[in-house]
Each structure stands twice: as structure tokens, then as C-alpha cells.
Amino acid sequence: MSRPVKRSLTLRGHRTSVSLEDDFWQAFKEIAAEEDVPINLLAARIDAARGVEMGLASAIRLYVLRHYREKD
Numbered sequence: 001m002s003r004p005v006k007r008s009l010t011l012r013g014h015r016t017s018v019s020l021e022d023d024f025w026q027a028f029k030e031i032a033a034e035e036d037v038p039i040n041l042l043a044a045r046i047d048a049a050r051g052v053e054m055g056l057a058s059a060i061r062l063y064v065l066r067h068y069r070e071k072d
Helices: 022-034 039-049 056-071
Strands: 005-011 014-020
Touching (some): 005 022, 022 056, 039 056
Antiparallel strands (some): 005 014
16 A cells, blocks of 8 residues: 555635545545545535544545445
8 A cells, every 4th residue: 555645625615635545545536426526525525524533534534444345
């Protein structure tokens, strides 16, 4: 697995960045395409649902993991 790379996102009009490994970033983009939503909107939904104790990158990783676990 690759090292995390900083990726830029816009959440509710504000720029932010998350550090994600290439595999998680690709899976995240694929999920957004499957759900037919822009990646920034999906990130905003994840951001709104996460608790303050969890970082956005971790929340995205868990979202990706849950998505693929639920497919089994």
C-alpha cells in the first residue's frame, strides 16, 4: 500500500485536505461515481456524520471499508 498523499476537497464552500493512500482515494472516487454524487458532496456527507473525535481521513477510510463490506 502506498503512503498517504494530501488531497484537496471543498466542503460546504471551504477548502480542506485529507491524507489518503491511493487505494482509498480510488475507492472513494469509485463510490462517489456509483452513487452519482460529486466527490466533494460525498465528503461533506461523511464530514457531517462523523464525530468530533474522528478525523476526516479516518472517517473516509471507514466509509470505504463499510461500503465494500456491505457488498459481501
